[in-house]
Amino acid sequence: MKRHEIRAFLRPKGIALSTETISNRSLDFLLLFKQLHEAKTAEIKALIERKGGMILHMDGTHRSGGRVVFVLQEGHNGIVLDTDLIPSEAEEHVKPILSKFKKTYGSPLVIVRDMAKGLALCAANIFPNKPQQICQVHFIRNLEKDQVTEYHKRLKHSMVKHRLTPRLRALRNAGSGDNDIKKLQQRWVHIAVDYLLYPVEKHVKWISRPISYIVQYYRIDEVSNLVSRLIRWNASKYFVYKPLMELNTGLRDVLNDSEVFRHYRILDKTLEWLDKLRDNLRISRKTNLKDSTPGDIDLEDVTRNIKAVLAKICEEGRELGGNFPQIASAINNAFESHWEELFVPDPITFIVGIFSESELFLGHYISYQRFKSHRDAYEN
Numbered sequence: 001m002k003r004h005e006i007r008a009f010l011r012p013k014g015i016a017l018s019t020e021t022i023s024n025r026s027l028d029f030l031l032l033f034k035q036l037h038e039a040k041t042a043e044i045k046a047l048i049e050r051k052g053g054m055i056l057h058m059d060g061t062h063r064s065g066g067r068v069v070f071v072l073q074e075g076h077n078g079i080v081l082d083t084d085l086i087p088s089e090a091e092e093h094v095k096p097i098l099s100k101f102k103k104t105y106g107s108p109l110v111i112v113r114d115m116a117k118g119l120a121l122c123a124a125n126i127f128p129n130k131p132q133q134i135c136q137v138h139f140i141r142n143l144e145k146d147q148v149t150e151y152h153k154r155l156k157h158s159m160v161k162h163r164l165t166p167r168l169r170a171l172r173n174a175g176s177g178d179n180d181i182k183k184l185q186q187r188w189v190h191i192a193v194d195y196l197l198y199p200v201e202k203h204v205k206w207i208s209r210p211i212s213y214i215v216q217y218y219r220i221d222e223v224s225n226l227v228s229r230l231i232r233w234n235a236s237k238y239f240v241y242k243p244l245m246e247l248n249t250g251l252r253d254v255l256n257d258s259e260v261f262r263h264y265r266i267l268d269k270t271l272e273w274l275d276k277l278r279d280n281l282r283i284s285r286k287t288n289l290k291d292s293t294p295g296d297i298d299l300e301d302v303t304r305n306i307k308a309v310l311a312k313i314c315e316e317g318r319e320l321g322g323n324f325p326q327i328a329s330a331i332n333n334a335f336e337s338h339w340e341e342l343f344v345p346d347p348i349t350f351i352v353g354i355f356s357e358s359e360l361f362l363g364h365y366i367s368y369q370r371f372k373s374h375r376d377a378y379e380n
Helices: 003-013 017-041 041-051 091-105 117-126 134-158 165-171 180-197 213-236 240-253 260-281 298-320 325-341 357-366 368-380
Strands: 056-061 067-072 080-086 108-112 132-134
Touching: 017 041, 041 091, 056 091, 056 117, 067 091, 067 108, 108 117, 108 368, 117 132, 132 134, 132 260, 132 325, 134 213, 134 260, 134 325, 165 180, 165 240, 165 260, 180 240, 213 240, 213 260, 240 260, 260 298, 260 325, 298 325
Parallel strands: 056 108, 108 132
Antiparallel strands: 056 067, 067 080
16 A cells, blocks of 8 residues: 555544654564564575475566665565665675575575576576576567567657647537437547547557557557448438548548558567467466466477467568568567576476476466565555
């Protein structure tokens, strides 16, 4: 809960506290809880050893003010082993935390981390010869950012020049009709305009604006088809509604622009390819693990399917020509260069009855949402 939410929760109970007091009390609690946690270190270590070892998740999240919330978590049980606020993920700040961790808990069986090179170097220095797996959520997100951002900017630039947004807003001011059909179609035009202008939820982080232009293009195409059907119906009745015709003109200007269509086509196909890879990695755009249990997943099947999808992407890229072979090659090269880190090969099957290869493969997904909740609690 945020400070103002805690304050609002306590006020009806007759407890009046300032946000500063709430911050101080929260800090007191965190310090006391940290002391309790450190007092139980031996018991936590014994639990990990009874389980046969640990999967260590390392993650740093930048917060307002420039500091980083750095979290160390045991992936199998979801136990947060240590957290700290550090100035950055530079080696001089991360190394002391990992050294202290190693002294307290020993070395993990495998390390799961994001794509930061600093974390990889630190982990290799503190825990030499321990396998490292990069988080596939971070990997696919970074890959999408690399392949999509520039084309999204080009699509935005080519669409903005049509000044569709001010034209749509002007249609909101269209006068009321003098008969029931015009009044009904006026209402329909207003609803269509509101739908076209309604902000899009930010499903992916490379979209820096409230409205994603690829999603806006989808909406324009969808509404344009409906407008065309309505115009045909009007024509069959020898009837014309001017605001509807103006809406049709604005939408067709965008859809008939070859430059807009070219950038849209590249984005649409690239996102389609990346979504196929996401499906095989069992992750969604919102970074949630898709509904499946570790026992349902076989790592060999997943890697075989990923290779098949990548081969299909390269084949499609060659058939489509233009920019597509380059994009397909970049996606394939990204997977090839990180393959050993994406799919750590059977590192802990020597622990009888404890972990399976599939559980390792999905371990970072299962605790990803836990990371978020612990970071939020620590920051607030």
